[in-house]
Amino acid sequence: MTEIAKDRSMEIQKEMLADHYRRLEDAPKSGEPVVYTFVPGNLNELVRSFDALPVFPEINALQSAMRGKSAGYIATAEKAGHSEDVCSYVKCDVGMARSGNVGPTGTRLPRPDLLLLSYTGCYTFMKWFELLREEYDCPVVFVQVPYQGDGSITPGHRAYVARQIRETVIPALERLTGKPYDEGRLRESLARSARAEEDLVAVFESAMRRPSPIDAYFGAVYYVGPIFSAFRGTEEGAEYYRTLREEVEERARQGLGPSTPSGVLTRQKYRLVVEGPPNWTHFRDFWKLFSDEGAVVVASTYSKVGGTYDFGFRHDMEDPLGTLADYCGGCYTNIDLPGRVRMLADYVERYSADGFVIHSVKSCNSFSAGQLTILREVEKRTGVPGAFFESDLVDPRYFSPANLKNRLESYLQMIEARRGAAAR
Amino acid sequence: MKTFVGIDLGSTTTKAVVLDEEGAVLGRGITNSRSNYDLAAEVARTEAFVSARFSLLRAGVERAAGPAALDRLLRAFRLEQRLVQWARLRQWIEASAPRAAPASLQSALAATLEELFARLVAEEEERFRGDEAADRSDFFRDAAGSAYARVAQEIADPRGVTCDLLIGLYDHSIIAVENEPLDLGFPNHIRAALARCEGAPGVAEAAQAAASADLEIAASVGTGYGRARLPFPKEQIRSEILCHGLGAHAMFPATRTVLDIGGQDTKAIQVDGDGLVTSFQMNDRCAAGCGRYLGYIADEMNMGLHELGPLALESRAPVRINSTCTVFAGAELRERLSLGERREDILAGLHRAVILRAMSLVARSGGIADEFTFTGGVAKNPAAVLALRNLVAENYGERRINISADSIYTGALGAALFARRAA
Ligand code: SF4
Numbered sequence: 001m002t003e004i005a006k007d008r009s010m011e012i013q014k015e016m017l018a019d020h021y022r023r024l025e026d027a028p029k030s031g032e033p034v035v036y037t038f039v040p041g042n043l044n045e046l047v048r049s050f051d052a053l054p055v056f057p058e059i060n061a062l063q064s065a066m067r068g069k070s071a072g073y074i075a076t077a078e079k080a081g082h083s084e085d086v087c088s089y090v091k092c093d094v095g096m097a098r099s100g101n102v103g104p105t106g107t108r109l110p111r112p113d114l115l116l117l118s119y120t121g122c123y124t125f126m127k128w129f130e131l132l133r134e135e136y137d138c139p140v141v142f143v144q145v146p147y148q149g150d151g152s153i154t155p156g157h158r159a160y161v162a163r164q165i166r167e168t169v170i171p172a173l174e175r176l177t178g179k180p181y182d183e184g185r186l187r188e189s190l191a192r193s194a195r196a197e198e199d200l201v202a203v204f205e206s207a208m209r210r211p212s213p214i215d216a217y218f219g220a221v222y223y224v225g226p227i228f229s230a231f232r233g234t235e236e237g238a239e240y241y242r243t244l245r246e247e248v249e250e251r252a253r254q255g256l257g258p259s260t261p262s263g264v265l266t267r268q269k270y271r272l273v274v275e276g277p278p279n280w281t282h283f284r285d286f287w288k289l290f291s292d293e294g295a296v297v298v299a300s301t302y303s304k305v306g307g308t309y310d311f312g313f314r315h316d317m318e319d320p321l322g323t324l325a326d327y328c329g330g331c332y333t334n335i336d337l338p339g340r341v342r343m344l345a346d347y348v349e350r351y352s353a354d355g356f357v358i359h360s361v362k363s364c365n366s367f368s369a370g371q372l373t374i375l376r377e378v379e380k381r382t383g384v385p386g387a388f389f390e391s392d393l394v395d396p397r398y399f400s401p402a403n404l405k406n407r408l409e410s411y412l413q414m415i416e417a418r419r420g421a422a423a424r
Numbered sequence: 425m426k427t428f429v430g431i432d433l434g435s436t437t438t439k440a441v442v443l444d445e446e447g448a449v450l451g452r453g454i455t456n457s458r459s460n461y462d463l464a465a466e467v468a469r470t471e472a473f474v475s476a477r478f479s480l481l482r483a484g485v486e487r488a489a490g491p492a493a494l495d496r497l498l499r500a501f502r503l504e505q506r507l508v509q510w511a512r513l514r515q516w517i518e519a520s521a522p523r524a525a526p527a528s529l530q531s532a533l534a535a536t537l538e539e540l541f542a543r544l545v546a547e548e549e550e551r552f553r554g555d556e557a558a559d560r561s562d563f564f565r566d567a568a569g570s571a572y573a574r575v576a577q578e579i580a581d582p583r584g585v586t587c588d589l590l591i592g593l594y595d596h597s598i599i600a601v602e603n604e605p606l607d608l609g610f611p612n613h614i615r616a617a618l619a620r621c622e623g624a625p626g627v628a629e630a631a632q633a634a635a636s637a638d639l640e641i642a643a644s645v646g647t648g649y650g651r652a653r654l655p656f657p658k659e660q661i662r663s664e665i666l667c668h669g670l671g672a673h674a675m676f677p678a679t680r681t682v683l684d685i686g687g688q689d690t691k692a693i694q695v696d697g698d699g700l701v702t703s704f705q706m707n708d709r710c711a712a713g714c715g716r717y718l719g720y721i722a723d724e725m726n727m728g729l730h731e732l733g734p735l736a737l738e739s740r741a742p743v744r745i746n747s748t749c750t751v752f753a754g755a756e757l758r759e760r761l762s763l764g765e766r767r768e769d770i771l772a773g774l775h776r777a778v779i780l781r782a783m784s785l786v787a788r789s790g791g792i793a794d795e796f797t798f799t800g801g802v803a804k805n806p807a808a809v810l811a812l813r814n815l816v817a818e819n820y821g822e823r824r825i826n827i828s829a830d831s832i833y834t835g836a837l838g839a840a841l842f843a844r845r846a847a
Contacts (some may be wrong), residue, residue, distance in 0.1 A: 372788060376790075379703070385702060385703055386703075388705065388788070403689075403706070406663065406664075406706070407706055409663050410663035410664070410665035410666065410701075410704065410706075411704075413662060413663050413665075413666050414663075414665065414666060414700075414701045414702075414704070417666060417700050417701065418700055418702075421698060421700055
């Protein structure tokens with residue numbers, strides 16, 4: 001029964017994706033305009049209210065990695081002159097573009113008609129689009145998003161970003177599509193986003209139960225896929241999250257854990273919080289290291305890279321541009337270090353975690369800078385020990401299974417030993 | 425008597441520790457790791473039980489005949505073990521001889537082997553009679569290899585049974601000897617060993633008592649690099665991190681920070697007052713801070729690993745080495761040598777480079793608290809220890825630094841303690 005229910009949300013998602021990539025492939029013929037943009041702070045509702053189709057290069061990169069294609073793409077990019085130290089997402093994307101631009105589902109990706117950068121917290125994003133501009137010779141729109149250096153989005157920040165959306169992004173989309181800005185349509189879309197966000201938060205928070213019916217890191221990667229990308233604000237998106245929520249609630253009612261590479265993980269020995277993006281080249285192996293040990297992830301920061309909904313943010317149809325501005329500045333990597341420490345400590349406590357794991361990836365400074373400080377601080381605040389793992393996003397050369405296994409086992413045994421000591 | 429066994433299957437050596445019921449160390453054994461992990465564990469365990477039985481008979485023999493008698497008995501025992509190994513090696517070599525040489529050479533080869541082994545065995549006996557230091561720390565493979573090569577060189581005939589032929593036979597056969605179970609245990613050889621010693625009254629009795637003592641293994645725990653391959657159920661496997669923490673705590677109860685630099689990895693561990701690990705860091709992406717780095721340097725310089733440290737200590741003006749990459753360090757080494765820098769100064773710099781890497785792991789794990797224990801193969805290297813002392817003082821001030829002569833057994837000791845707790 002549950003197996004079928006589980007498959008449903010997965011199936012829906014797979015169809016949605018296949019559909020989207022098919023439409024993208026047809027775009028040159030159908031004439032639908034194509035906008036390349038990045039996950040953090042994306043303006044999907046706005047883009048789609050103009051009937052433009054979004055492409056997310058990071059998602060292509062990580063999907064390529066999950067399908068074993070990234071090593072070749074990275075090699076191609078390195079041959080074209082990109083150093084080993086460049087973010088591997090970029091190299092994977094550049095390599096893919098130079099290998100015929102065939103996307104992860106095997107369909108060809110269209111050229112961009114517009115490059116829309118709506119989050120500037122990572123300089124790599126800017127350089128990445130600079131490279132794509134070179135490649136495709138198309139216009140770029142840039143939204144400068146201030147960092148939450150003081151731990152919040154100030155009214156000034158908000159107004160500054162909203163003005164850029166009004167004065168730069170909207171005119172550019174109007175020029176691109178030949179359609180006028182339709183605020184009514186945007187509002188409807190934002191209302192659908194908010195509903196999906198509500199459902200997603202309920203899914204995340206189900207992990208407070210024992211056993212947790214979800215894995216909030218490895219499993220959540222699938223849960224956040226649609227909302228962080230082309231489907232936020234769409235009918236299918238809203239529908240997907242309704243189904244997902246029902247499915248998870250049903251699993252919780254039955255007292256079941258999530259499906260994992262080691263089977264349905266109902267006997268959960270360790271509840272962990274994870275910080276940092278996953279490794280995509282060995283995604284299932286990495287997950288299996290955890291699930292084999294009976295470790296379930298109950299909260300993660302990576303599942304918030306496209307928005308920290310569980311801290312209250314919802315898209316607000318009453319204030320379309322203001323809410324989009326908040327979204328641009330509210331993604332996880334735009335939060336300052338104390339904010340990240342607070343968030344992790346909060347997760348450890350609210351989700352009654354036994355430990356927290358930092359997965360530090362070589363590629364991404366937006367995530368990695370300061371992670372050791374975060375580790376120490378969260379340990380100090382919660383009294384719960386942390387672990388530190390290192391690998392990479394989509395460059396398979398940095399994933400060393402034996403080392404990671406050794407470290408995870410040691411870490412979990414340490415938790416176990418301390419538990420035993422506390423019980424005595 | 426109930427005993428508890430810990431086995432640490434490392435990348436270069438396998439160690440075993442046997443504890444008595446009270447948790448005191450009864451015996452230790454070590455062997456080189458080999459492709460057959462079960463066997464490596466078995467050999468180390470057998471050695472540990474030999475050493476355990478010797479500790480049982482120690483008091484009796486010393487009382488009856490004094491410490492020299494004990495030493496002699498031990499050397500006689502080692503000699504017996506060696507003879508078994510030589511005999512087995514000879515069997516393997518003779519068995520593969522027909523395939524290794526043309527028929528025309530067979531009788532010459534047989535005669536040469538006869539002489540070769542007669543001399544090798546005579547040397548062993550001679551060493552025993554000559555009261556030479558008994559327990560050479562080398563494993564059979566290493567000690568036998570150099571003795572064999574030396575004698576082979578002396579008696580080889582460039583136009584007949586060549587040295588290459590003899591060495592080839594050895595290389596082929598030593599692997600076979602290492603990968604089969606040989607009976608080297610106490611009960612089988614103690615009688616022959618006793619026969620070699622002029623028996624003072626009481627010695628044989630003590631040995632007899634030790635031989636018949638019932639040492640039952642109540643529980644075992646395995647750890648180390650190859651632990652997953654040990655024939656133990658999962659509950660009996662502990663990570664090296666936990667075992668090192670607990671082992672170091674048992675040796676030095678006030679220890680709060682442990683640094684272990686082994687062949688393939690470096691670990692920085694923080695422990696609490698009970699020896700439980702509270703935090704740790706290991707090297708991940710790179711092996712530069714490990715013992716292997718020094719192994720590589722030794723190869724580059726054509727020196728033995730254990731010669732590096734003493735030479736580096738002679739340095740007056742250590743060179744700063746910038747590269748922490750093992751392979752680049754080799755290049756830097758050659759470059760410096762060609763510039764005419766002194767070997768000892770370069771070596772001192774290389775030792776510092778390894779320790780610097782390790783220090784950054786220690787810092788990551790939470791720094792150095794008092795007391796600080798240094799373990800692993802690299803803790804035997806005096807230049808590494810000196811570099812460590814200096815860097816600890818520079819970065820953390822006054823700290824007590826513990827280094828045990830038995831530090832190589834730290835992980836196995838921790839594993840044995842876990843076995844005792846579980847039982
Ligand atoms: S550096 Fe990090 S945030 Fe920037 S593009 Fe790469 S993965 Fe994304």
